[in-house]
Structures are given as structure tokens and as C-alpha cells.
Amino acid sequence: MAKRANVSISTVSRTITQTGGISAATQAHVRQIMEEMGYKPNRLARRLRARGGKRHLIGLIIPNIQNPFFADLARGAEDAAYANDFAVMLCNYDEDPVKERFYLDVMQAESVDGIILPPAHEDDPDVLRVKRGGIPVICVDRRLNDRTCDTVEVDNEAGGYQATALLLAKGHRRIGLISGPADSSTGRGRLEGFRRAHAEAGVPVDEALIRFGNFKQETGRAIAEELLSLSRPPTALFAGNNLMLMGAIETIFRRGLQIPAQVALVGYDDLPLAAVFNPPLTVVQQPAYEVGQKAAELLFRRLNQPDADPVTVCLKPNLIIRGSV
Amino acid sequence: MAKRANVSISTVSRTITQTGGISAATQAHVRQIMEEMGYKPNRLARRLRARGGKRHLIGLIIPNIQNPFFADLARGAEDAAYANDFAVMLCNYDEDPVKERFYLDVMQAESVDGIILPPAHEDDPDVLRVKRGGIPVICVDRRLNDRTCDTVEVDNEAGGYQATALLLAKGHRRIGLISGPADSSTGRGRLEGFRRAHAEAGVPVDEALIRFGNFKQETGRAIAEELLSLSRPPTALFAGNNLMLMGAIETIFRRGLQIPAQVALVGYDDLPLAAVFNPPLTVVQQPAYEVGQKAAELLFRRLNQPDADPVTVCLKPNLIIRGSV
DNA sequence: TGAATTTACGCAAACGTTTGCGGCTGCAAC
DNA sequence: GTTGCAGCCGCAAACGTTTGCGTAAATTCA
CATH class of the missing domain: 3.40.50.2300 (Response regulator)
Known part of the structure; x- marks a missing residue:
């Protein structure tokens, strides 16, 4: 416990989460003690208690990381997450609905802030169920018939x-x-x-x-x-x-x-x-890296404004003319 | 709550974790109710409370998923984890010690059961710190000078x-x-x-x-x-x-x-x-997929027998003769 | 049959946070 | 000299599990 700083747990929590109500002086003091004893908040307890948008974890469910397109996409999403102090949980579902359902359940049980995925099908019932459960879903690459999802795709x-x-x-x-x-x-x-x-x-x-x-x-x-x-x-x-x-x-x-x-x-x-x-x-x-990056940003936007209108951004592909035509 | 089954929380927990002390009859009953109401245990609360080996999450920290070698390795590890009802948290550290430290901290804060990684350096102090913190570490591809780590490498x-x-x-x-x-x-x-x-x-x-x-x-x-x-x-x-x-x-x-x-x-x-x-x-x-798979298996072994002697398995590479020599 | 042992289960205390609420200062206004 | 109102901060109740301990009921044994 960082109560070595002679403050209550609440005060520590509030300086970490920037919730306000703490004087600049004590905040500085708490931060210093945290630094000194290398204190890192427990991510589990935080996610267990915190509500949407503050859990610092996003789920990424893709068909197969061995496909370079998805590897690039994953890197884009992870780098954007890292920049915002979020971690990424990545799963491969091999276009298998059973695996997709399993991993969707895992994401739910992990209390992720949101899920990024290319849906297996245009009206994937499992995805819709999770979405209705209150977890924001961002579609990438493929779209969902339910147009209430934020989507980033390539033209x-x-x-x-x-x-x-x-x-x-x-x-x-x-x-x-x-x-x-x-x-x-x-x-x-x-x-x-x-x-x-x-x-x-x-x-x-x-x-x-x-x-x-x-x-x-x-x-x-x-x-x-x-x-x-x-x-x-x-x-x-x-x-x-x-x-x-x-x-x-x-x-x-x-x-x-x-x-x-x-x-x-x-x-x-x-x-x-x-x-x-x-x-x-x-x-x-296809700008796969940017797709992943943009998807993460869209997710962050939605976490900050849960009721914003759904948006779909469409990136442009790039014809690279080399020697095979 | 699955106390709809007229049993205590403890009983439900014990039938899930297979800890014993519950009659076969009640176990069956609890399972049926769980099925009926689609109950899924909360992974966070579980990890928060459970001790090593029962948290059903392993960390995988690699240089870069865009490298096909590591993509294959990651798939091997994930498939093995999936088969044992474990999830994988994957991170790319880009051979950057700062990022590696960040993700090691994340893993610790996520209470993973163990970490699989190719250490950035042969005597990586951050990895050793985490290991001494009590989290099992499995080295893949590269080895650590500290030979108390289970290792799987290719010859x-x-x-x-x-x-x-x-x-x-x-x-x-x-x-x-x-x-x-x-x-x-x-x-x-x-x-x-x-x-x-x-x-x-x-x-x-x-x-x-x-x-x-x-x-x-x-x-x-x-x-x-x-x-x-x-x-x-x-x-x-x-x-x-x-x-x-x-x-x-x-x-x-x-x-x-x-x-x-x-x-x-x-x-x-x-x-x-x-x-x-x-x-x-x-x-x-290199049999990258098998390296990842074997690493996960080694980790499961260590979780079951924390005091077993460290083992290093060495897989054989495979010279594929095609046309460029 | 009474005691000892085992089996099967419930109680309640953790785990480490977030957060609503309330209390304590100090200061301005009446 | 009360009252009002901020600004800061602590208390304690959650969140949903695991698990040590306690205790009835069931079984075994003398």
C-alpha cells in the first residue's frame, strides 16, 4: 500500500485516475512516493471495479495473425493502444464461429473496454449479443449489417x-x-x-x-x-x-x-x-497498419463519448505497380 | 449469482475449480444450472483471488508479430493455451528495453500465470526481476544466462x-x-x-x-x-x-x-x-509453431510442478533445399 | 450405541481497487 | 457570531471470486 504517504487509499486512487478533488500539492507528494517505491496499481482490481472506458484493456479478435495483413493491423492497433496506456488482448479465431464465441466470452469476462474485430459474418449474432451487452465494438476490414457499429474499412x-x-x-x-x-x-x-x-x-x-x-x-x-x-x-x-x-x-x-x-x-x-x-x-x-490504428482511435473516441453517432471511416487502397502485369 | 441452484457460492466455486469436496450429485446439478443460465465466471475476480497456475492467462512478449517467425510461434502458443482453456495476452516490444519493461509490468499487474518470451538480452535484468517476483518465465528462441529458466530453443x-x-x-x-x-x-x-x-x-x-x-x-x-x-x-x-x-x-x-x-x-x-x-x-x-506450442506446454508443466528442475528442450531446424544454391 | 472419523457443504475473510457520501477545515458574506 | 459554501480528503461499501475454517450429517468402528 502506498499509505506510506500518509494519505488514504482513496486519495491515491484519485490522483491516479485524475478524478479531481485532490490538491496539486498532495498529488505531487503521492506521485513521488509512488515513484520511490515503484508502486504499480493492480490492473485486475481496477477493471473489476471501474466502469467503461477506464479499464485500460481492449480486445482484438482476428482470423489469423499469420496473415501479414492482420499482423500489420494488429501492430497498428497495439501501437495506438500503447500510446494511450492501454494493453491489447489478441486472439485468433480462424474464421471458426465456435472459437469466435469462446473469445468473445473471454473478452466479456475480462471486462475489456471494447472489442475490435472483423466479424465472421455480416450479421454475426454473437457479436451483436456482446454489443448489446454494453461493450463497444469496432468493426475492421469487414462490416456488420447492423450499422450502429463504428467501422473502419478499406474501399x-x-x-x-x-x-x-x-x-x-x-x-x-x-x-x-x-x-x-x-x-x-x-x-x-x-x-x-x-x-x-x-x-x-x-x-x-x-x-x-x-x-x-x-x-x-x-x-x-x-x-x-x-x-x-x-x-x-x-x-x-x-x-x-x-x-x-x-x-x-x-x-x-x-x-x-x-x-x-x-x-x-x-x-x-x-x-x-x-x-x-x-x-x-x-x-x-491496403493500409492495414492504419486500419488498426484508426480502429483503436475510434474506440477511444467512443469511450469518451458513448452516445456519439456511429461513424465509418473508409481508407483508400493503394495500387502498387511493379512488374507482374 | 448462480445461487439459483440453492447452494452457496463456495460450492459453485469448488465445482468449477474441481477442488473436490463436493458430491457428484450436486456438481452435476450446479453444472446444469450454469448451463441453463449461461453463467460464465468472472476472470478478473478469479485472477485477483487465485494463486499461481489457476488464473488461466499467460503472457507472450515478442519482438514483432509482423515477423512470420514470431507469428508462427505465437499461433503455436495460443493454440496450446486454447486447448487448455487459457487465454494469451500478446505484446510486441520491438527489441526496445523500455517497452519490454512496460509490458513486463503489465503482465505482473495482470497476474498472469506465466510469461513466455525471447529475452532481449542474455542477462536481461527486467526479466530476472519478474522471475524473482515469483512468476514463471519460459524463454523461447533465445536463452538467458540464468539457467534456472525453462527454455525451448532451436539448434x-x-x-x-x-x-x-x-x-x-x-x-x-x-x-x-x-x-x-x-x-x-x-x-x-x-x-x-x-x-x-x-x-x-x-x-x-x-x-x-x-x-x-x-x-x-x-x-x-x-x-x-x-x-x-x-x-x-x-x-x-x-x-x-x-x-x-x-x-x-x-x-x-x-x-x-x-x-x-x-x-x-x-x-x-x-x-x-x-x-x-x-x-x-x-x-x-525453424519449427516456430512447435516452439510456441512446446513453450506453453512447458509452462503448464511448471505450473503443476513448481519445483521441478528447469529443462531446456532443443528442437531441430530443417534445411529446405530449393533452388537458390 | 456412543464415539471417532470422514464427507459435504456454508461462512466469512480476503484480493486491491473505485466511488458515493459525508466530514472537516478555512474563508467570505450576512 | 452564525451561516453558507467551497475545496480536500477519509470511510466504507462494493466488484465476484478463492479458500481456511467450522460444522452438521453420514459413515465407520469399537
Whole structure:
């Protein structure tokens, strides 16, 4: 106990939490004693007692930290949290609803101030339940149909458009799309951009060239295989995320095709090594770090103003033209 | 309160913690009520009161989750924790002692059951302080000079040896080593393997070809630059980790050199895209996932037997021969 | 059958905070 | 010389568990 300072527990608490009602002199004194004996308040007791916004912990539930996109996002969120003296509890749910529910329960039982996550589904009942339980939820990357959530996403339509427009400008007329799931906002958005680019260029889209995957490497490999086996194969491939891009590259190399001479390639999400790949990979880069950072800031804002109107910020993707188209 | 079951709080607690002293009948009854009303014990109150090993939370402090090696390690630890109903609190300290201290304090204030981390330094005073504070510490990847810590590492000497031996077997006689810091057990171990391979092959090592970096991409680029600018440049490069490998590749491409014709290349740690790189990258792969998994298991063991002798398990690296040598 | 032992459970004190309320100063106003 | 009103600060009740101890009931034993 820092009652070595000859003050009550309350006084210590009030100088820590800056609740006011303590003279500057005693505050300084208490702080000095705290410093001297290296006192650190117990985070558990604090969270147990404190109400929303003062618990200094946020939950981050993501599909998989092994995906560089989410690793960047996590770093952005953590750095923003660290700057505000918050800690982050991070969990991977592997797109598994059971795991997602488990971790949502953990977050609730840990009394986090708020939760940041890309919802598994557009109307994820578990997330809505937690939200109704009074815990602020910030959606990242994907959105929720319930529009009362603060959201930070990246403009998928623009990303899909830019990539496709580049390919069309290079003269490609048959572009294979390895899309994400049709029931995800990210997959759909990128597809819409794909269509708009075609429409604006006056190029009809061959529906046979659009295939829906699940954002995993294996389906990228398989879909590229299907596409390139067509009697009239595409001259370019557009992969809907980084893992499916890697799968597509697998297939392309297995078939001994040259990039971009025999098949052009553009991916979604940057990847380590992409810049030094041979040829360097052209990709739509998403500002993942900023997404995480912005999400944390949005959360802090909501903690300070619980009744503010929900806001959704939309960051812009960045087409990095390298050598694969 | 689950006193809807007509039992005392103690009884509920004892059936949850399996402390014994409760008849099978009442246990079943309590469980049923818990199920019915979806009761979840409060993790904070539990940690606040419970003593070591029953708090169901472990801390994981790593340099940077954006490094695929640590991402894999983190997943291994988390999956093992999840299987035992533990949650993980993950923090990135960026090799920054200040951040490391901050997060160690957080872990202590969160009453974690134990901490898993690659210590920043071989005799990291902050880690030792926490350990003496009574919190079990498991070292991963790197070791601590204080040998009372359970440790799980990968045989760096063997990895360095295998990579170098492969290069020597291919006829290379001048191999440039982009080493990690000399004061890290990982950097030193790999260097020792490098030397032993030379000794066994009867090839003298040119000390000018050994350079110490800091495991970051930029130094990989710079050191490769230095090495390749030598009047008698090496015919092969061995990069001491994945980031420095990427830096080396940058330099190689900038100089327009062919891999492996003009300069052979082997890296430490696998990388996404490495297998489909052109040419596919030969690397010493470390079982990062297993390291994390094993570390969590070691921690659980220690929680059950706090006085067991410290053990260090040493996993074997795996030389993946692809096309870059 | 009475005593000793075991089994099964409840009581209540912690754990270390936050916070509503109330009390004590000192000072200005009437 | 009361009263009023700040500004500061302490008291004590929570928060929801774990756990040592105590005590009935059930069982065993002589």
C-alpha cells in the first residue's frame, strides 16, 4: 500500500485516475512516493471495479495473425493502444464461429473496454449479443449489417476497380477473378470494382472467369488451375487476397507459365518479398497498419463519448505497380 | 449469482475449480444450472483471488508479430493455451528495453500465470526481476544466462552448420555470412555452425566475410552491399534471419546478379512466397509453431510442478533445399 | 450405541481497487 | 457570531471470486 504517504487509499486512487478533488500539492507528494517505491496499481482490481472506458484493456479478435495483413493491423492497433496506456488482448479465431464465441466470452469476462474485430459474418449474432451487452465494438476490414457499429474499412470497390482498370489498360480482355466469398463485404466490393472497370472500358465480363474462393491459399491454387485449364483461358489473373495470390503463383509456376508474358498477375494485399519477387508483384496494397490504428482511435473516441453517432471511416487502397502485369 | 441452484457460492466455486469436496450429485446439478443460465465466471475476480497456475492467462512478449517467425510461434502458443482453456495476452516490444519493461509490468499487474518470451538480452535484468517476483518465465528462441529458466530453443549451431555445409558441398569456397548480433545466442550459435562446417571441410574461413547485423532488413541490404563490393567478393551469401535475407535479395537484384549462378543464397527462417520465389529460396526452416506450442506446454508443466528442475528442450531446424544454391 | 472419523457443504475473510457520501477545515458574506 | 459554501480528503461499501475454517450429517468402528 502506498499509505506510506500518509494519505488514504482513496486519495491515491484519485490522483491516479485524475478524478479531481485532490490538491496539486498532495498529488505531487503521492506521485513521488509512488515513484520511490515503484508502486504499480493492480490492473485486475481496477477493471473489476471501474466502469467503461477506464479499464485500460481492449480486445482484438482476428482470423489469423499469420496473415501479414492482420499482423500489420494488429501492430497498428497495439501501437495506438500503447500510446494511450492501454494493453491489447489478441486472439485468433480462424474464421471458426465456435472459437469466435469462446473469445468473445473471454473478452466479456475480462471486462475489456471494447472489442475490435472483423466479424465472421455480416450479421454475426454473437457479436451483436456482446454489443448489446454494453461493450463497444469496432468493426475492421469487414462490416456488420447492423450499422450502429463504428467501422473502419478499406474501399474495396476502388481497389478492385484500380487493379482491373490497370489490367484492361494493358490490353487484357479476359481477366480471371479469384474472388473472396460472395457473402463477405470485402469479396463483394472488389468484385463490384471489377465489374465497373469492365463496364467503363466497354469490355463485357465473361462470368465463367469469376470464381469464388474462401481467401485461403489452397483455393487460390485450385481456382487458378480451373481458370487456366479453360479452353479460352484468361490472359490475366486477379487474386482477391494475399493467400489466394500465393496459391495462384503456385499454379502458374507448376505449369511453367511466364509472368507477365503468358499470364499477368495482380494481387490484393502486399506481401513480404513481393517487391523483390521475380518479377516484382503488382498488388493493391491496403493500409492495414492504419486500419488498426484508426480502429483503436475510434474506440477511444467512443469511450469518451458513448452516445456519439456511429461513424465509418473508409481508407483508400493503394495500387502498387511493379512488374507482374 | 448462480445461487439459483440453492447452494452457496463456495460450492459453485469448488465445482468449477474441481477442488473436490463436493458430491457428484450436486456438481452435476450446479453444472446444469450454469448451463441453463449461461453463467460464465468472472476472470478478473478469479485472477485477483487465485494463486499461481489457476488464473488461466499467460503472457507472450515478442519482438514483432509482423515477423512470420514470431507469428508462427505465437499461433503455436495460443493454440496450446486454447486447448487448455487459457487465454494469451500478446505484446510486441520491438527489441526496445523500455517497452519490454512496460509490458513486463503489465503482465505482473495482470497476474498472469506465466510469461513466455525471447529475452532481449542474455542477462536481461527486467526479466530476472519478474522471475524473482515469483512468476514463471519460459524463454523461447533465445536463452538467458540464468539457467534456472525453462527454455525451448532451436539448434542454431546445427542450422548454421547444415546451411554452410550445403554451400561448401556445392563447391563454394568464399561464403559471406550476414550474421545476427554477436551477443545473441542465436547469432552466435549459427556462426559456430558456420565455422564448424568450414573446419570439417578443411576450408579456411575468411574473417572479412563475416559481418554482424541486427536482424533487420536494412542491415541485410547494407551488409550484402559491403560483401559484394569486396575486391574478392563471396560466391555465396548466408543470411542469419528472414529479414536480413530480404535485404540481401534487394541488393542482389539491384546489382542485377543472378541467383544462384552469380551468387548463391541461403536464408534462415522460411518466408511466405519463398517456395514460389524465382528461384525458390533455400532456407533453414525453424519449427516456430512447435516452439510456441512446446513453450506453453512447458509452462503448464511448471505450473503443476513448481519445483521441478528447469529443462531446456532443443528442437531441430530443417534445411529446405530449393533452388537458390 | 456412543464415539471417532470422514464427507459435504456454508461462512466469512480476503484480493486491491473505485466511488458515493459525508466530514472537516478555512474563508467570505450576512 | 452564525451561516453558507467551497475545496480536500477519509470511510466504507462494493466488484465476484478463492479458500481456511467450522460444522452438521453420514459413515465407520469399537
